[in-house]
Amino acid sequence: MDAAEVLQTVLSVIQGGTPIATPSSATSTPSSSQMLSPQGGGPPTIPQMIVTLLSLGAFWDWLKVLLVGAFLEICRRGSAAVWEKLWDSVWVTADFEWDSDGAEWLMYWLSQQRVFQKARSIEVCTWYFGPEGVCVNDLGDSDGDDRNDQVVFLPSLARTYSLWYRGLYLTVSRDRVLDAGSPWKTSKDMLQISMLTRDSGLLRELLKEARKAYKAANGHLIDVFVTEGTENWQRVAAQEKRPMSSVVLDPGVFELVLEDARDFLNSRKWYSDRGIPFRRGYLLYGAPGAGKTSMIHSIAGELGLAIYILSLTVTSLNDNSLKALISHLPKSCILLMEDIDAAFVRGIARRDIANPELHLLTSSNDDGDDNEDSSKGHAGRDPGGGGHNGVTLSGLLNALDGIAAQEGRILFATTNDYAALDPALLRPGRLDLHIEFGLASxxxxxxxxxxxxxxxxxxxxxxxxxxxxxxxxxxxxxxxxxxxxxxxxxxxxxxxxxxxxxxxxxxxxxxxxxxxxxxxxxxxxxxxxxxxxxxxxxxxxxxxxxxxxxxxxxxxxxxxxxxxxxxxxxxxxxxxxxxxxxxxxGRGSPGASTLGKTGTFHDVDD
Ligand SMILES: Nc1ncnc2c1ncn2[C@@H]1O[C@H](COP(=O)(O)OP(=O)(O)OP(=O)(O)O)[C@@H](O)[C@H]1O
Incomplete structure (x- = not known):
């Protein structure tokens, strides 16, 4: 009986009919179909089929092939797993997203390595310098001052660089992979670093060293972040620190804020012992061009903190994204909200968009005293000339001191119009210290x-x-x-x-x-x-x-x-x-260049 016959028999049994007679079965002596047929001539039963199958020589041949194949596959997979285990046991590997801090540190570290400087295959980029530009080199024929002459050397895609670190073999490679998190199936670059060692601590050492070198190279800079999309922060610049002496204020003003902020940063335990949220807010208000932004810039440099700039007038912002942005802040940083009054006048919705019938935004979903605060003196204020986003005052207050608000951050808010601010925002705990900036003394x-x-x-x-x-x-x-x-x-x-x-x-x-x-x-x-x-x-x-x-x-x-x-x-x-x-x-008498009503200034130029 050949394979076709067996197949035919099996198929007919499955279909519930009797086996189809083939020419060979018609002529030959008891054929398989006959063997499968029960004595009564009905369809064969399953045991009969099994007996028939086992009696076939070809069946055993197939079985042998199957077993050998399975054995080989098991061996292949087993050896791959063993190899992977062995490999993992002698290598320590770390992957970094290309635009992550870690990758930045390592790129800087790498740019300092001779092997990389002498690499014969490298990507030369003349338009991307990294946020800090620390990996920038000139080609040796200029004094390096002119950005147009500068290039940055990046590892080539899909190429592995080998070097030695503390006597250990190390490989660095940059690859482009599919971004699993992206709904648009975009790709992203990854930097992978592998070290031939069983001690993962050494990779940490390398990272620490890279970070230290990077920070040292960046010691004169402060990182500036802005919102990316509506929920994330993106580093956009590294600015030179501004020396304290370059901000000219009346004696003691700068020192007061700086010392207060310093003291705050060193008081984490004091705050936690007393159950006080570890946050501090400063409001700098007064004349335009009086040095508010300059002072914040300088203080960030003195404290070594990055500045996160949040503009409340961005139309895509809403309560949820605001909360997400503030909760995504790092533990110690400066959050800067410039011209916070503009948010009230133009952007921020003073009505709760969930309850449009409420004319005054109340903070019933926040905490008790805001109700009282919010109702003071601001009823009926026109929310402004259009451009509303989805941020409500209660959303802002919640984001600043709600449960999700980041601890350790220092908020600096600036305004030229103190009177435009809602008292709920001004209360201690949100904006603790209000500093007035007058015209030049x-x-x-x-x-x-x-x-x-x-x-x-x-x-x-x-x-x-x-x-x-x-x-x-x-x-x-x-x-x-x-x-x-x-x-x-x-x-x-x-x-x-x-x-x-x-x-x-x-x-x-x-x-x-x-x-x-x-x-x-x-x-x-x-x-x-x-x-x-x-x-x-x-x-x-x-x-x-x-x-x-x-x-x-x-x-x-x-x-x-x-x-x-x-x-x-x-x-x-x-x-x-x-x-x-x-x-x-028609506003004011001649010589109205001096300080007007409290908190509002008019400069001759403004
Ligand atoms: N007190 C100051 N000391 C030194 N420079 C100052 C001072 N005030 C203003 N300037 C200079 O004036 C310019 C504008 O200053 P800055 O942006 O800090 O003012 P501002 O108070 O933040 O203004 P605005 O309210 O319009 O944002 C900067 O170039 C800054 O160097």
Missing amino acids: KHQAKELFKRFYTSSDAPVKVDEEDDDNIEDDGAGEKNSAYSSRTVSPVPPPGNATSKLLAMPEGVKSVYVGMTCTRHSFQLPQKKAAALVERFAAAIPPHTFSMATLQGYLMAYKVRPYVAVEEAPAWVEKKMRENDTQAAAK
Whole structure:
């Protein structure tokens, strides 16, 4: 009986009929079909079929093939598993997403390794420098200052680099894999590092070393994050730390905030012992251009904290995403909400969108005292001229101090309009310390002047002798054609600075703003002291913002004498402008450049 016959028999049995007779079965002596047929001529029973199958020689051949195949497959899989186990036992491997911090540290570490510097296959990138640009190299033919000349060397895709670390064999590879988490089936790059050792602690050591080297290289920078999508943070920049001395405030203000924040960061246990949420909030309010943002930047540098900037006016933001964003903050960081009043005026919905019939947003889903706070003085305030997002005041309050709010974060909120803020937001626990920033005081004007002309990293050398040649009335400087608004089209000859500003004869100066030809100017101490006093005397206190004064001095970057000389005229002109503006707007009396009602400032420029 051949295989076709057996198959036919089996099929007919399955179909419940009698076996189909084949020509061979019709002619031959008792065939399989006959054997399978019960004596009564009905369909064969299952035991009969089994007996028949076992009696077939081909069946045993098939069985042998099957068993050998199964055995070989088991061996293959077993050996693969054993090999994998063996491999795992001698290698320690770690995978990093390409845009993760770990990958960044390792990339920096790798960029310092000779093997990588000498690698013969490498990806050269001229547009991606990484958020910190720490892996940036120049090609050796420039001083490296020009970003256009710089490149970054990345490991090539799907290539493995081998090197030695503390005498251990190490491989690094970069691969592109399918992003399992992405609904769009996008791919992502992964950095894999494997070390030939059984001690996973060594990989941790390597990571620590890479992080330390990276941080050391970044010691002068602070990380700045913004929201990515609506629930995640993305690092967008690493900015140079701003020296504390560059923010000129009245004595003690900067120190007060800095020490308070420092003290807070060191008091985690104190807070937890007393069951107080470990969070601190500062509100910096006052005149535009008074140094609020500058101070936050500088404090972040002093404390070594990253800044997370959250704009409440983003239209895609809602209560849930706000909560998610705040709960995704790291343990210690600065959360910056700039112009928080703008959120109230333009973006934030003061009605609870879940309960639109509520005219005033109450915090019944928050905690008790907000009810009372929220109802003070803000009823009927128009939520603003459109652009609403889904953030409600209670959503904001919850996000700031609800259960999910991150512990250890420092919140800095800034506003130019203190009165626009809801009292619920201002209460201790949310914004604990409110610091007012006024227009420039005499002290600030003096310090700003000193900062311009007496301290600089790369001063233009002016020795006493040269300096003495500059007449104190600034006549020498006056002709230097170095000014923001009055530029002589054809500068007087023989002046190095002026040459750079030279324009073809007959062509009028067409620009306003500041030109920059020399980096800085350094006055000798004794001259500086005298000029500082004269400058401060010319500037009326609490009349101009620091940004305005800075703008003025920028126009006289290398002409301190003229800056002092022309200050009274400039002040007069500015005051006049301001009066005209105030009169035009019909808001306030002439000279309304000074502090208005509490918390609201008007600068002559603003
Ligand atoms: N107190 C200050 N000391 C030094 N520079 C200052 C000071 N205030 C303002 N400036 C300068 O003015 C410019 C604007 O400052 P900054 O952005 O810090 O002001 P702000 O108070 O945050 O303004 P706004 O409320 O409009 O955001 C910056 O270039 C900064 O260097």
